[in-house]
Amino acid sequence: MAHTQCGKKILRQIIKDGSSLCSTNSITQPLLYSGHGIRYRRLEVILTTSIEKLGKAGETVKVAPGYFRNHLMPKMLAVPNIEKFAYLVREQRKIYQTKEVEEVKVAPKTEEDKMKEYQTAATRLDNALLVLRRFITTGNDLHEPVAKDELVSEVARQLCIRIEPENLHLPSPLSTLGEFEVPLRLPKSIPLPEGKVQSTLNVKIRRK
Incomplete structure (x- = not known):
C-alpha cells in the first residue's frame, strides 16, 4: 500500500513538472527538444x-x-x-561580385536582312573615297605600290566594311599618285548603283 501511494506521488510530481515546462520558453527546455x-x-x-x-x-x-x-x-x-x-x-x-550580364537573345538574320546589309555596304563602297598617303621617288611614282591586300585592310579601317581580296579587280598594284576607280566584284544578286554598269571603289593616293 505504501509503495502504491509513493508511486502516485511520483506520477503527480511528473505531471506537475510537465505542465510547468509547457508554460516556459521551449528553447530553454531540453526535455521539449x-x-x-x-x-x-x-x-x-x-x-x-x-x-x-x-x-x-x-x-x-x-x-x-x-x-x-x-x-x-x-x-x-x-x-x-x-x-x-x-x-x-x-x-x-x-x-x-561580378556584374551580372543580362542575356540578350539575338534573332537569327533572314536572307532578306542579309541582302539589305549587302546592298547598304555596296552603296557605301561606291560612294566612299578611300584616301591613302605615300612617299614618292621621281615624278608621281610611289616608293611602295598599293597592293590589293592593303586596299582590303584600308576599307575595313576607314569604311568599317569587310571585303575579301577577290571582291577587288586589281590586276596590278597602284604605283602612281592620283585617283583611281577599282572595279568591285560583288554577287550578282546585289543590284548595281543607279546609272552604273559596274560597282567601283574610289581610291585617292596623295603625297605623304
Missing part, C-alpha cells in the same frame, strides 16, 4: 557562394544544423545569420 525532435529545427544562414537548388550568394536560407556544421561551415560556403556576418558579406559582395 526531445519531445518535438531537434532534428527538425532549421538554421538561418547567409550563403557566401551560389549553391544550386539552395540559393545565390548573399541570400539568407534555412538549412539543417548538421548540413551547416558538416558541409557549409567547414568549406566557408555559408555563415550564421547574425548582423556582423551579414555586414561582412554585404561589403565583400560590393567589392568582389
